[in-house]
Each structure stands twice: as structure tokens, then as C-alpha cells.
Amino acid sequence: MTQPKSGDTFGVVGLFESADALMAAISKVREAGLGKVEAYTPYPVHGLDKALGQRRSPLGGMVMIMGVLGALTAFLFQWWISGIDYPIVTGGKAPTSWQAFVPIMFEVTVLFATFTAGLGMLFFLNKLPFFGHPVLHAKAISAITRDRFGLAIEAEGDAFDVAAAVRALESAGARPIEVISVPSFSGPMTARYLERSLLGIAIACAVSGYATYWAVKLFPVLPPTSHMLVQPRLDPQKPSAFFKDGHGMQLPVPGTVARGYLPLGVTSQEEAATLVNPLAVTQKVLEEGRQAYMNHCVVCHGPLANGVPTLTSAYGAKPANLQAQQFREYPDGKIYWAIVMGKNAMPSYAADLSEDDRWAVIHYLRALQRAQNAKPGDLAGVKFEAGSGQGSEGKAP
């Protein structure tokens, strides 16, 4: 829209006392054919747009077209993506199942239609941004916004006959009549200023964006911040460039042993008899052994290791009495074998007890056996701590 220069005559506006007087005047003024006839009223008047001969708004048609386009866009987009470009069977349905597309088509139809209605109305039909309509600068506007009805004949070209327009309104009964000229718009409150500012910002954004892009691309001395995006790694379902066979995952070297899974080195309980308990007998080791025994062994072998379990006999198994002569004479290695491999109904405890725990349990078991089969003089070498102030005998293992 070309903006009229300031100082030009915008048109002539006359005021009427009532809506009926306005409606009666419109046809007379329109017949004169002096320019564009426009009405300004304090509230919507029924039948006004028809009397002014205004064209039906094209908005409905625009919304219709965009709505249909929205439906088609949504349909074709989904159909191409899930049926053609990358067909995926979802929920056992064929990739081009139109039924699944319908909700999206519905939504996109509404989206396109409402955006067209809202933005089309504001920017296409109401021609926003648009500050300061000339009538808003007329004296008449203070009456129009209260209780008068304005009728204007607006100039459509240079050949606008102001005097004829004034006469036409006068004979139609308008009082008073005012000639409106285009006010001078300046400063930031004009549409042109706003448009130019927005355009400038948009151009600045585009220029700086492209400049940065090409600067970084053409001068690799400024590597772009890639964070963790660029690093040597194997992407899923891609061959490895590092290993010759292209696999990212390699088999371990033969003979590799996982941590905590040292092989026994013996193949039978008899061979195991030769193993020697690597741990020294200390208070700490015995305490660890007691802990492990109480956690794992006591439920079956009993707190005294005599095969009287803490569980009831309803369990059914008959745990070994480790106080028996046979087990007291067992070498440590054979007990170790039984812990690792299991024995009779007893499962392997290799997964529950670490290497050190196993040997600690054996030390503790030896202590239990000795406690139950004590001989006079066993306590001969024990030194009792005198300074503790209480009977240490009760605490001795």
C-alpha cells in the first residue's frame, strides 16, 4: 500500500446524529461517486457493510484453501515418510495405513486454517502494522467514539473534488463537516519505521549468521566448538576404522583372566589338598572369617560348625558336622575346594565369597574346631591384657 504524503487531502468526513440517519445518507452519498465511501461508528451497525457495498471478506476462502492444503500436507508428509522413505511396520499395521494419519491431518488442517485466519486477518486484510489512521487525527474522532456516526468520502486519486464532497455530505444531512488531511507521520511510531527496523534486524541476523558460517568453514584456524560431537568413537551399526576386522568389540587375548576370577590351578579335591592357606592368622582375618561364616555358612553348619543348623530341620538337608574327626583332619585345601566347587547338597559359594573370604572362613572354622576340642594347656601361651579393667576371658574367642 502506498502511503499518502503528509499534507494531501485524505477525505471529507461528516457526522450524523443516529445510525438510521447514517444508513439513509449512505446510498445518496454513494450515488454521487466522488470517492471511496467509508463509515466510522461507535458500535457495529447492522447492514452497514452491505449498504457500503463492501466486498465479502476473502478470509473464508483463504482459510478454506489453507485448511485443505494442511490436510494434504499432513497426509503426503506422513505417507511419504512412513510409507515410502523409511517404511516401518508399527503395531502390525501396514506402513501406509491411512487411518493412523487422520488425527495428524485433522490437527494440521486446524493449524493451517487458524494461522491463516489470524495472521491473514491481521497482516493481509487489516494491513498491520498500521499506525495512525488519518481519521484518528481528525477533530471528528472524539465525537465518533462517543455518540456520533461519521460518514467519509475518501480520496482515491489526485482528482478528488473536495468542494463536491462537502456539498454531497451537506445535502445528505451531515453536520458538521470536516476536511481531513493526511497528518505528518515521523519518528518510530510509523509503519515504515517499524518495517525498516524489522527488515534491518532480519538482514543483520542473516548477514552475521552467514558470515560466521563461512568464516568458520573457510578458515579452519577457528575450529567450531564441537564439544563431544567430534571424537574417536565407534558409532552404532558402523564398521570400526581402528581394528582390522572392522569390529569395535575384540575377543580377549587367550588366557585372559577376569578380575576376581583366578582359576584354581587344581582339578580335584585330592590335588587341592596341597593348597596352603595364604593368610596369616590374625585377629582381623579371624574377624573377617567370622563375618563371612555368619553370613553364609551358619544357616546350615550352625554357629558351632557341628551341623546343627540355625534353620529348622524342615529344610530337609543334613549338613555336615564339621566338628567330626574326618573334617578336623581335612587339609585346608580340601575345605577350600568344597567352598569353591560345592559338595553333595552344598552349592558352590565361589560367587558369594571372595578369595580372601574363603581362606578367612577356613581360619575361623579351624578356630571353632579347636574351641570345641580344647585340651588343657591350650590357653597357656595366651597373654591377658591387664589394663582393660574388665574380664578379658569373656571376650576371648
Place this chain on the structure above:
Amino acid sequence: MTGSKTSTGQVLWGAAALGLMGVVAAYPVAGPARFWANWLLWFLFLLTIAMGSLFIVALEHLVGSRWSVPLRRIPERLSTLLLPAVPMALVALGALPVLYPGTRPEAAHDPVLAGKAFWLSTPFVSTRVVLCLALWLVGVAVLTGGSLRQDRTRDPGFNVKARRFAPAFLAIFALTLTLVAFDWISALEPKWYSDIFGVYLFAGTFLAALAATAASVVYLKDRGRLEGVRPAHLYNLGAYLFAFTVFWSYIAFAQYLLMWYGDMPEEVFWYKERLAGPWLGVALLLGVVHFLIPFFALIPRDAKEDTRRLFWVAVLMLVAHVLDLYWLIFPVLGPPRLFWPELSFALFFISGGLLWVRAAMERGEDMPAGDPFLREGLEFRL
């Protein structure tokens, strides 16, 4: 005018008599199952128009709408179709042992139907039907009868009474119309589950009643009656029709989409029957006449004020409602059937229904003259 009226009446009576012969002959010749399916279709067609009209009247009282007061007498008169629907419903109970698997003795051996045996049993279904009819008759008596009495008494107290009665009736309406959907249509295939089916039938019911109202209004206006009804009133009727065309399609598609996605055997068999072979053609036709044509025909603003277009879209909606019921009911008989029994039933019930509506259109004044809001309604502008 009088002469043409008489001849129209005579034509309708003749058509009804001709149709009646076909209806009577259909039972022995075409078999009871086909007879009852046809009976059910036309009974439900007239019942839903009556119920939907009553719903429109109750809704207008509930929300206190003013624009529709000049038109309110039309749905009130249409709601009197409930009176012929009462004997039709009682006759339709004869279809229970023929068309409804839930009433047969072998249903007791079916693990699914055994659980619903009491609900589907003939005595309980009949009790429900009679109870619903009684409740609806109360609705007609209070809303339509009261409004007709107001023509004479000019007592504004009726509006207060109707506004108090309307919410209670609408609650009853929602429950009983769901019962209509479940007892008369769903129960044809009692193993099928659909919670939304009551809403589906409601959408069709409301739309059919709106269409019947719009067609009657245009028809009467063309004959110089309903003076004072403006294009704005027609616009609102048209907008209603347009909106509920979309509502029906939304509900129908929502029911289909969920079942299609879920793919559960107890749900999809119903659609497999109705989308197989020639029934697929019927379903597509239903989509065209119940949604596509009225939707695009009513989209432009002027279309809703264009009496010709409004009338023909309304007639089309009534045809679509018949097709909808046909698609719901007839697949239990096998492939689509459309021959002399169906045509006879259509002839008899359409001409009979029109005769009833013609007579009803002479009841009381054309507008609720005693309603204190009539003047305000006549001044309605968009």
C-alpha cells in the same frame, strides 16, 4: 394451495397403503429376520427423530436460548412422533427372539454371553423398553404438551417449569438413549464392546432431529408460514447442522480408529463384517453422504441462509441417517439387501411419518405465542 394439499395427502395415503401391503407380505415371503431388521430400522429412524427433537427442546429450555424460540414449535411438533413410536417399540419386541442372540437358550452355554444373560434376557429388555417409553412420554407431555397449553393460557410460569424440568430430562435422555443404542443395536451382536456407541447414536439422533427441523422450517416458510423467521435463524440452524455433521464424523472415526489400532478380536469383528465386500461400499457411501457432502455444502457462510441448499442438505442428512442405521443393523443378515421388502418398508414408514408430521404441523400455533421470550427471539440478529 388447499387443492394441492389434499392431493399431496392422498398421494401419501396411497403410498402408505401400497407400502403396507409390501410390509405385510414381507413377513411370510422374505422371512421374519429380514422383516424384523426392516422394522427395527424404521422404528429407530422415527424414534431418534422424536427423541432428538425432544432433546433440542429440552436443551433450549435448559440454556434459555432466545434465538430459537420462534422455531421451537417445530421440534415440539416433531417430538410427537414418539406417540406412533410407542406401538412400534412394543411390536419391535417381537424381534427379540429372532434377531438377538442374547435371548436364545444356547446363549447360556457361551462363556461371554452367560455373564450378560440376565441383562439380555427378554423380560429384562422388555422392562427397560417399557420404562424408557414411559419416561419419554412424560418428557413429551411436559415439554410439548405444556408448550401447546401455553398457547391458550399465555402463562409464563411454563417457562420456569420447563427450565426446571429440562436438566432432569436431559440426564434421563442421556441414559435412555444409551440404552436404545445398547439394547436395540449393540445387542444384535452382544459380544461386541464399544463404550462410545451411545454417543455415536446420540450424534446421529441429534443430527437427524436438526435436519428434520431445518427441512420443516424451510418447507413451512416457503408456504408463507413462520412469518418473522429471518435468515439469521436459518443461519443458526445451518451452523448447528454443520457443527454436528463434524461431531458425528469425529465420534464415528474415534470409535473406528481406537478399535483399528487395538485390533482386539472382541472389537474388530464388528468392523470386519461392516467393511467386508459390498458393505465396504455402503460404509464409504456413508462417509460421503453423512460427512463429505454436507460438510462442504454447508461451509460457505451464505450456504447456511440459502433455503434451497439448507432444505436439500437436511433431506440428505435424513437419508444419511437411514443409511447409518442400515449399516448398523443389516450386516447381521449377511450381504446388503435392497429389494421390494426394504422399498415397501421405506414407502410405508416415510409416507406414514410424513402424514403424521403434516398433521402435527397443524397443532397449536406455528410459534409458541405464549412464550414471553418470543419477541426477543424474533428480533434475533447475528
